[in-house]
Amino acid sequence: MKDINLIKQPLTLRFSSYFFLIFWCIVAAFPIFWISVISVKLPLDAFNSNALNVIFGPATLSQGKGLSFIDITVGLAIILFTAKLTTGWLGRKVNQYSPNGYLGFGWIIGSMTFGISFIVVFFAIMPSILSVLNEYTGVLGNNIIGFSTEHYSTVWFERDFINNFKNSLLVTTGVVTISLTFGTLAGYGLARSGSNLAFWILIIALVFRALPHSVLVTGYLPFFINSAEILRPIFGDAAPTLYGMPWATVAVLVAINQPFTIWMLRSFFQSIPAELDEAARVDGCSHFQAFRRVIMPVMWPGVITTGLFSFLLAYNDFLVTSMLLEAQNTTMVPAIASMFNMETTTTDQVVAVAAAVSIIAPLFFLVMFFQRQIVSGLTAGAVKG
Amino acid sequence: MNQKTFFAFIGPSVLMMVLFIALPLATVLKQSFYQTQSVYETLEVETCSPTFTGQVCVKEIKTIPIIGDNGKVITQTNYVGLSNYQNVLELPRVIAAFANNSWHEFMLIDFWKALRFTLSFTLITLPLVLFFGLLIALCINNVAKSIRGPVIFVSLLPMIITPVIGALAIRWLFIGDGVLTSFLEWWLAKDIAMFAQAWTIEFMMTFYRVWHVAPFAAIVFYAGLQTVNQDTIESAIIDGASRWQKLRFVILPHLMPLIVFVTLIHLMDAYRVFEEVVGFSSQAHVISLQWLTYDFLTADLMGNRSIGRASASSMLTMIGITLLLIPVLRGVWNDYKGKRL
Numbered sequence: 105m106k107d108i109n110l111i112k113q114p115l116t117l118r119f120s121s122y123f124f125l126i127f128w129c130i131v132a133a134f135p136i137f138w139i140s141v142i143s144v145k146l147p148l149d150a151f152n153s154n155a156l157n158v159i160f161g162p163a164t165l166s167q168g169k170g171l172s173f174i175d176i177t178v179g180l181a182i183i184l185f186t187a188k189l190t191t192g193w194l195g196r197k198v199n200q201y202s203p204n205g206y207l208g209f210g211w212i213i214g215s216m217t218f219g220i221s222f223i224v225v226f227f228a229i230m231p232s233i234l235s236v237l238n239e240y241t242g243v244l245g246n247n248i249i250g251f252s253t254e255h256y257s258t259v260w261f262e263r264d265f266i267n268n269f270k271n272s273l274l275v276t277t278g279v280v281t282i283s284l285t286f287g288t289l290a291g292y293g294l295a296r297s298g299s300n301l302a303f304w305i306l307i308i309a310l311v312f313r314a315l316p317h318s319v320l321v322t323g324y325l326p327f328f329i330n331s332a333e334i335l336r337p338i339f340g341d342a343a344p345t346l347y348g349m350p351w352a353t354v355a356v357l358v359a360i361n362q363p364f365t366i367w368m369l370r371s372f373f374q375s376i377p378a379e380l381d382e383a384a385r386v387d388g389c390s391h392f393q394a395f396r397r398v399i400m401p402v403m404w405p406g407v408i409t410t411g412l413f414s415f416l417l418a419y420n421d422f423l424v425t426s427m428l429l430e431a432q433n434t435t436m437v438p439a440i441a442s443m444f445n446m447e448t449t450t451t452d453q454v455v456a457v458a459a460a461v462s463i464i465a466p467l468f469f470l471v472m473f474f475q476r477q478i479v480s481g482l483t484a485g486a487v488k489g
Numbered sequence: 490m491n492q493k494t495f496f497a498f499i500g501p502s503v504l505m506m507v508l509f510i511a512l513p514l515a516t517v518l519k520q521s522f523y524q525t526q527s528v529y530e531t532l533e534v535e536t537c538s539p540t541f542t543g544q545v546c547v548k549e550i551k552t553i554p555i556i557g558d559n560g561k562v563i564t565q566t567n568y569v570g571l572s573n574y575q576n577v578l579e580l581p582r583v584i585a586a587f588a589n590n591s592w593h594e595f596m597l598i599d600f601w602k603a604l605r606f607t608l609s610f611t612l613i614t615l616p617l618v619l620f621f622g623l624l625i626a627l628c629i630n631n632v633a634k635s636i637r638g639p640v641i642f643v644s645l646l647p648m649i650i651t652p653v654i655g656a657l658a659i660r661w662l663f664i665g666d667g668v669l670t671s672f673l674e675w676w677l678a679k680d681i682a683m684f685a686q687a688w689t690i691e692f693m694m695t696f697y698r699v700w701h702v703a704p705f706a707a708i709v710f711y712a713g714l715q716t717v718n719q720d721t722i723e724s725a726i727i728d729g730a731s732r733w734q735k736l737r738f739v740i741l742p743h744l745m746p747l748i749v750f751v752t753l754i755h756l757m758d759a760y761r762v763f764e765e766v767v768g769f770s771s772q773a774h775v776i777s778l779q780w781l782t783y784d785f786l787t788a789d790l791m792g793n794r795s796i797g798r799a800s801a802s803s804m805l806t807m808i809g810i811t812l813l814l815i816p817v818l819r820g821v822w823n824d825y826k827g828k829r830l
Contacts, residue, residue: 121632124628128625135659138661152666293499318763321782323512359510362510392494422763441653479708
């Protein structure tokens with residue numbers, strides 16, 4: 105029936121659809137493409153008013169920093185090959201080797217191994233092979249596009265971005281694990297209960313979802329700063345000052361995230377037929393056993409999707425982490441904000457751009473690995489809830 | 490599921506929401522009526538400076554904060570009633586501005602400036618997001634299946650990108666001699682400074698937000714388009730419905746719940762506009778309500794944070810979002826009751 109629909113479409117309409125989509129894809133990708141181009145150029149090229157100079161980077165090239173035709177072809181080939189592998193091969197391998205019921209861990213380990221091996225191949229093995237290859241291939245080995253990674257090494261090694269990266273890692277891991285643990289339990293309970301109370305909890309969660317984060321931070325900040333004195337009667341002298349502790353922000357982010365998590369997980373649990381837990385109950389499982397042994401193994405897609413969105417919230421957060429952590433010891437996103445605010449020379453600006461690209465690069469791979477899960481997550485809340 | 494198991498399952502999550510959301514909210518409400526200030530004392534201080542002829546001493550009366558035994562400034566917290574709210578709302582200035590009939594003067598007051606921007610930003614981006622989301626979804630639905638995957642992949646990029654960095658990416662296109670500014674200058678043949686006045690910054694912010702949210706709307710609508718009842722479409726065609734009528738009377742009603750959903754989510758998120766102000770460094774021209782609270786909370790040079798005023802502006806922000814959401818939530822509520830009956 106779809107086909108009838110397609111055949112009947114006038115040619116102009118189909119053409120304009122294609123045309124608009126091409127236009128949209130350019131608009132969607134251009135800013136991201138552009139900052140990645142700037143980040144590998146020397147300042148003179150990066151902020152040149154001529155767009156072609158920015159892309160080809162003559163000033164960068166004149167310093168002997170560039171990519172040859174061979175570099176570009178091999179690099180693109182490896183990227184395309186990786187993309188191909190992630191869309192099909194990786195999923196099959198993960199399904200094949202994951203022990204039963206642990207598909208989620210399988211995915212986490214599989215994608216991490218894959219990511220690390222890609223980084224090793226792309227940034228360590230490939231450049232050394234190519235530099236040898238370039239010497240023996242004559243014209244094809246000459247540099248044609250300016251390319252310099254010096255700003256990246258400035259960001260990561262001189263500006264101590266690794267410390268920020270560690271904090272980000274700590275915060276995101278904490279947020280994802282805690283909010284999923286609490287969220288799956290609550291989501292399951294809410295999905296299987298038709299009571300009025302469940303309905304009201306969901307409505308209140310929706311209202312909490314609407315709270316501007318600054319409101320919550322206003323509540324936390326005085327407590328966090330004075331926590332050592334406030335908590336002294338309970339913990340004695342071991343009472344910590346929560347301000348500036350990355351793990352303390354985890355609690356805040358989990359709380360902010362919880363309403364959304366339980367809504368999404370509830371709609372995933374609702375799509376699992378209740379007959380499944382009834383069958384398990386008949387076989388003598390308690391509610392909790394049914395949840396753990398029967399429902400959770402089929403819930404992994406939903407859990408992975410919700411985990412992805414929790415990850416994005418924690419990773420992208422600026423307001424909470426910049427307010428509750430000290431400026432020297434933040435996660436990556438607040439760190440970059442302070443970087444571009446104090447930028448004085450054009451080199452500093454390009455360094456800030458390189459830091460920005462470093463932050464969004466993992467997100468790019470995330471979409472590549474998990475496109476299907478993200479789409480299903482976006483639609484799950486809307487269509488079923 | 491009996492009550493006991495139900496509570497066992499939802500207990501941890503509800504407890505956490507009470508502890509970490511409801512409790513902080515209650516503290517914010519309380520803080521908004523109190524003010525913490527350093528305790529000052531007035532002292533006569535004699536400062537002497539050496540000159541050629543000897544020492545010249547000046548006696549003056551200074552107010553300095555009292556420093557306690559632990560080396561910190563002693564503070565005290567007083568109940569101040571509504572004065573925090575008065576400090577945020579600055580009603581006398583508002584009345585003066587209205588007496589002078591001066592919109593400009595009114596817009597110099599931080600809170601009202603932030604409120605004006607937040608509301609107009611929310612209400613302008615909403616229709617744009619819905620329109621472009623629907624357009625992209627219809628176009629994706631219209632093209633060959635093989636290219637839908639790549640298009641959705643590219644569309645997801647603006648959506649999942651870190652908001653501060655997304656805003657920065659747009660800013661770097663326009664800043665100074667950025668590629669788009671030079672293009673505009675060449676096209677319009679005049680000098681353009683995108684960061685010198687409020688309206689161009691607001692335009693870029695709106696562009697950024699639509700760029701960031703339209704993919705979300707598009708994917709939700711695209712999923713909805715997959716479930717349009719084909720029989721209804723066919724009978725509409727047999728009845729001689731034009732393409733526009735098909736869209737207006739079959740497809741849009743089908744998508745209505747999704748449009749309400751996207752509206753709800755977008756109202757919540759756009760009202761929280763904050764990252765744009767940081768990314769575009771626009772605090773001199775354009776500020777939002779969340780940014781105002783953030784600014785009150787940020788320590789000034791003396792290390793003081795105006796918690797009281799921040800709490801008051803938080804409460805006002807919350808009242809705003811509640812008012813904004815009531816129409817949408819009432820629709821959802823009526824819908825729910827209708828289903829129950």
